[in-house]
Amino acid sequence: MEHNERERGHTTGRRSFLAAAGVSVAGLTGLAGCLGGNGGGEAGAVADAEPLGEPVTASGVSWDDLGDLEGELTIYSGRTADQIDLIFDALEERYDDLTISRDYDDNNTQVNSLIQEDAATPADVFYSQDPGALEAVRAEDLVQALPADVIDAVPASYRHPDGLWTGVSGRVRSILYNEDRLGETDFEDADDLPTDIFAYAEDPRFEGIISTRPNSGTFRGFIQAMVEFEGEETTRRWVRDFMDQDPQLFSGGSDQAEAINRGGDDDPIFALGNSYYGARLVNEDPDAPIRVTFTQGDAGALFSVAGIAVTRTVDDPDLVAEFVRHLLAVDGQEVMMEDNGEFPVIEGVDYVGDLPNPADLDSPEFDLSGFDMDLQDASRLLEEEGMEV
Amino acid sequence: MDRWSLDAVQSRLREADPWMGVVAAVSALFALLIVSPMAWLLWQAATVEVARATELLFSSATARVTLNSLVLMAAVTAASILIGVPLAVLTTQTDLPYPRFWTIVAALPLVIPSYIGAIAFVSMFGSGGQVDSVLGMTIPRIQGLSGSVFIITLYTYPYVFLTTRAALVSMDDSLIDAARTLNHGPVAAFRRVTFPLIRPGIAAGALLAALYAISDFGTPAFMQANVFTNRIYREFNNFSVEYAALLALQLIAIVAVILVIEAGIGRDSDAGGGRERGATIRLGRWKWPAMGSIASLGIVTLVVPVAIFVGWLIRSQGDRIPALEFQPAVAFNSVYLAGLAALVACLFAVPLAYYSGRTNSLFSRVLERATYLGFAVPGVVIGLALVFLGTRTLPSLYRQGVWLLVFGYVVRFLPQAVGTVRSSVLQIDDETLEAARSLDAGRLEIFRRITLPLIAPGLVAGAVLVFLTTMKELPMTLMLQPIGMDTLVIKVWQAHDALAYRYAAIPALFLILISGVTMVVLLRREGYEMT
Numbered sequence: 001m002e003h004n005e006r007e008r009g010h011t012t013g014r015r016s017f018l019a020a021a022g023v024s025v026a027g028l029t030g031l032a033g034c035l036g037g038n039g040g041g042e043a044g045a046v047a048d049a050e051p052l053g054e055p056v057t058a059s060g061v062s063w064d065d066l067g068d069l070e071g072e073l074t075i076y077s078g079r080t081a082d083q084i085d086l087i088f089d090a091l092e093e094r095y096d097d098l099t100i101s102r103d104y105d106d107n108n109t110q111v112n113s114l115i116q117e118d119a120a121t122p123a124d125v126f127y128s129q130d131p132g133a134l135e136a137v138r139a140e141d142l143v144q145a146l147p148a149d150v151i152d153a154v155p156a157s158y159r160h161p162d163g164l165w166t167g168v169s170g171r172v173r174s175i176l177y178n179e180d181r182l183g184e185t186d187f188e189d190a191d192d193l194p195t196d197i198f199a200y201a202e203d204p205r206f207e208g209i210i211s212t213r214p215n216s217g218t219f220r221g222f223i224q225a226m227v228e229f230e231g232e233e234t235t236r237r238w239v240r241d242f243m244d245q246d247p248q249l250f251s252g253g254s255d256q257a258e259a260i261n262r263g264g265d266d267d268p269i270f271a272l273g274n275s276y277y278g279a280r281l282v283n284e285d286p287d288a289p290i291r292v293t294f295t296q297g298d299a300g301a302l303f304s305v306a307g308i309a310v311t312r313t314v315d316d317p318d319l320v321a322e323f324v325r326h327l328l329a330v331d332g333q334e335v336m337m338e339d340n341g342e343f344p345v346i347e348g349v350d351y352v353g354d355l356p357n358p359a360d361l362d363s364p365e366f367d368l369s370g371f372d373m374d375l376q377d378a379s380r381l382l383e384e385e386g387m388e389v
Numbered sequence: 390m391d392r393w394s395l396d397a398v399q400s401r402l403r404e405a406d407p408w409m410g411v412v413a414a415v416s417a418l419f420a421l422l423i424v425s426p427m428a429w430l431l432w433q434a435a436t437v438e439v440a441r442a443t444e445l446l447f448s449s450a451t452a453r454v455t456l457n458s459l460v461l462m463a464a465v466t467a468a469s470i471l472i473g474v475p476l477a478v479l480t481t482q483t484d485l486p487y488p489r490f491w492t493i494v495a496a497l498p499l500v501i502p503s504y505i506g507a508i509a510f511v512s513m514f515g516s517g518g519q520v521d522s523v524l525g526m527t528i529p530r531i532q533g534l535s536g537s538v539f540i541i542t543l544y545t546y547p548y549v550f551l552t553t554r555a556a557l558v559s560m561d562d563s564l565i566d567a568a569r570t571l572n573h574g575p576v577a578a579f580r581r582v583t584f585p586l587i588r589p590g591i592a593a594g595a596l597l598a599a600l601y602a603i604s605d606f607g608t609p610a611f612m613q614a615n616v617f618t619n620r621i622y623r624e625f626n627n628f629s630v631e632y633a634a635l636l637a638l639q640l641i642a643i644v645a646v647i648l649v650i651e652a653g654i655g656r657d658s659d660a661g662g663g664r665e666r667g668a669t670i671r672l673g674r675w676k677w678p679a680m681g682s683i684a685s686l687g688i689v690t691l692v693v694p695v696a697i698f699v700g701w702l703i704r705s706q707g708d709r710i711p712a713l714e715f716q717p718a719v720a721f722n723s724v725y726l727a728g729l730a731a732l733v734a735c736l737f738a739v740p741l742a743y744y745s746g747r748t749n750s751l752f753s754r755v756l757e758r759a760t761y762l763g764f765a766v767p768g769v770v771i772g773l774a775l776v777f778l779g780t781r782t783l784p785s786l787y788r789q790g791v792w793l794l795v796f797g798y799v800v801r802f803l804p805q806a807v808g809t810v811r812s813s814v815l816q817i818d819d820e821t822l823e824a825a826r827s828l829d830a831g832r833l834e835i836f837r838r839i840t841l842p843l844i845a846p847g848l849v850a851g852a853v854l855v856f857l858t859t860m861k862e863l864p865m866t867l868m869l870q871p872i873g874m875d876t877l878v879i880k881v882w883q884a885h886d887a888l889a890y891r892y893a894a895i896p897a898l899f900l901i902l903i904s905g906v907t908m909v910v911l912l913r914r915e916g917y918e919m920t
Contacts (some may be wrong), residue, residue, distance in 0.1 A: 252886075
């Protein structure tokens with residue numbers, strides 16, 4: 001396959017480039033005509049795609065009970081290749097006639113690309129780690145409803161009410177910290193750490209040694225959740241108090257986790273972030289000092305999902321629908337738990353993993369599809385309170 | 390300029406020339422193509438309501454980040470000149486041993502994405518880093534605006550180095566010898582003879598360093614410095630693309646002012662000259678510190694990142710992550726894309742640089758300057774413009790083949806070739822061309838046999854610059870590549886994102902090796918003489 005790619009590139013690369021160059025000028029003059037055009041090319045509806053085998057249910061079905069996957073799927077993923085390739089590989093291995101083309105990019109870039117591509121997108125499925133991103137493509141009317149059995153299998157708070165996107169696996173907001181450096185702080189041990197998210201903004205013991213990553217989707221989700229839970233004024237106060245802690249503000253989740261783990265004098269000792277970063281670093285190096293803890297019953301322990309939406313222009317609705325069923329079946333959920341340290345979203349699937357059981361975590365209930373404050377406003381709120389990177 | 394001066398008359402005659410007319414038309418077409426993505430920015434920005442636009446453009450936050458970006462740009466430019474020009478002189482005008490090797494070492498940092506350099510630098514020298522845990526020695530914290538200046542300079546000075554070097558190589562050394570025989574010391578000879586001749590070359594590289602610094606996002610973000618590109622990215626990350634477009638246009642407006650100012654500094658100076666190689670500056674004992682300083686620069690910028698990644702490779706006991714594993718096709722893809730981008734950029738650059746170098750008209754200068762706009766805008770913004778234009782012009786070919794991506798590279802990196810070729814064109818001696826014409830040589834023949842060899846050093850430098858920067862380009866590649874076509878830098882990025890740096894070791898090593906080998910090949914074409 002690589003060889004073919006190479007051949008094709010060689011023979012047509014230059015010619016097609018020149019052709020494109022010529023057309024681009026023509027395209028500009030014709031631009032006005034195209035702008036604002038909605039495209040809207042509806043292929044067959046995924047919602048109408050009947051199960052090829054058993055339907056998926058909340059009690060969990062096995063891959064063996066589902067229909068075969070045949071054909072080609074193109075997936076735009078905001079999630080990273082190391083997390084998602086494994087399940088795609090497992091499916092390709094299982095079904096000889098299945099090819100999954102994977103396009104990896106930054107999550108926010110994928111959303112912007114999908115919006116600009118509109119009906120011309122090559123993507124069948126958008127796979128994102130952030131409900132806000134899924135909601136953003138939904139709001140642009142780029143996606144279509146999932147089949148009824150899929151909608152019914154997933155709890156309402158983990159999906160769009162009309163099934164325009166659904167969560168596939170869960171993750172929890174957490175506190176990351178460097179275990180070896182607790183001695184430098186005024187905390188006795190890990191048990192001494194507060195379980196209230198407000199303490200991380202107000203307790204002077206965190207001053208100068210805490211960090212977060214304001215531009216991440218899940219941090220914005222956390223802010224949206226806090227607005228819902230505590231009201232806007234309290235949330236603004238939390239942000240202001242947190243900024244008074246003189247926090248380091250990272251632009252990358254990996255960079256933040258790496259700084260906690262590295263543990264230099266200038267690096268933060270605590271960070272608000274997603275729990276799986278800790279798991280990844282410990283996987284790379286069993287002696288890594290990074291650890292995870294959770295707040296209780298507040299937005300700091302927001303249970304969020306990674307999930308999917310299908311575009312309005314899918315080539316093969318039956319294949320796409322059956323693919324989604326595979327993700328939500330027991331085997332698919334187990335891949336997410338084992339390889340990514342994530343949580344299942346299907347009630348009938350038991351959690352197996354190193355983290356505390358989601359049932360013990362005391363994450364508050366939130367409807368991820370309908371926060372009171374939208375994402376842009378949450379972002380403005382952060383900007384207005386001086387949290388910007 | 391006095392409109393009746395000899396120069397003006399000559400340039401008018403040239404403009405009336407049908408050959409120059411064709412060159413002008415081709416240049417105009419190319420320039421139009423290159424700025425075409427800006428139409429998307431204008432259209433997007435036009436949808437922003439006036440009140441919000443005013444707020445975005447004139448808020449105190451915008452003023453603050455604008456100031457930060459200008460400071461970043463000025464400091465990076467100055468520091469790049471201070472490093473790049475002496476290195477260029479050292480590798481071309483002195484008896485430094487192994488000049489070609491040192492040339493490659495001094496140019497290669499350009500191929501490392503600066504944010505990767507930043508990550509490596511902090512893990513090596515920062516507190517809690519490798520040096521710290523072994524020797525207990527840390528450098529002061531590299532952070533914020535000054536940290537960004539430091540890191541970006543380390544990976545951007547090669548712009549100045551390469552363009553200055555190209556100007557030095559195509560300069561007539563006999564002029565310096567003449568100056569030296571007239572009892573000028575080497576320093577005085579440099580100041581009074583060499584410097585005026587290579588000034589357009591230095592200016593071309595300095596401009597590129599400046600534009601790289603102002604459009605970079607990754608490094609300031611890593612360093613937690615709040616600059617203009619951060620604001621663009623914040624809107625981009627909020628999916629408010631129209632605001633991002635408006636801010637990108639504001640950045641372009643700022644850069645346009647700089648381009649006009651620079652047009653004055655880098656203006657024509659008729660260097661004239663064949664390429665006699667004259668006597669070189671003897672370094673004597675100074676050759677050791679000279680080699681030592683280039684070597685330490687190479688160690689900090691090239692060896693450290695690779696060593697950091699290899700360290701992870703050795704220490705790690707992590708599970709295999711098949712998605713991140715290196716495949717040879719990835720290296721091939723990088724070279725293929727970078728080679729294609731360099732080739733197309735040179736094709737575009739020749740008429741544009743020739744036209745603006747040989748005529749003095751405002752029109753030719755505007756065309757040449759217009760090619761710089763794409764380089765001032767973060768790649769992700771140009772990428773998004775091309776996503777839109779690509780799907781609306783040729784939807785069936787969108788993400789099929791590499792045409793759109795290569796076009797994107799040319800939009801971003803063309804000025805690197807235009808600048809270097811133009812400074813070579815400026816050095817062409819009018820009398821040589823007149824002589825050829827008087828011998829009844831055809832236009833194309835003169836171009837092929839006289840002009841082209843004379844501008845070869847500029848073309849090679851331009852090709853090297855475009856090649857190296859394309860090798861490290863990430864955001865547009867991720868957006869526009871045929872789906873699944875990975876490059877070396879994509880692999881490094883994936884390893885970084887997955888916090889599995891061990892997988893960055895091999896692609897990073899290949900990035901440096903392949904770029905080094907390519908430079909050897911390209912430098913040979915320039916007719917580099919071992920001195």
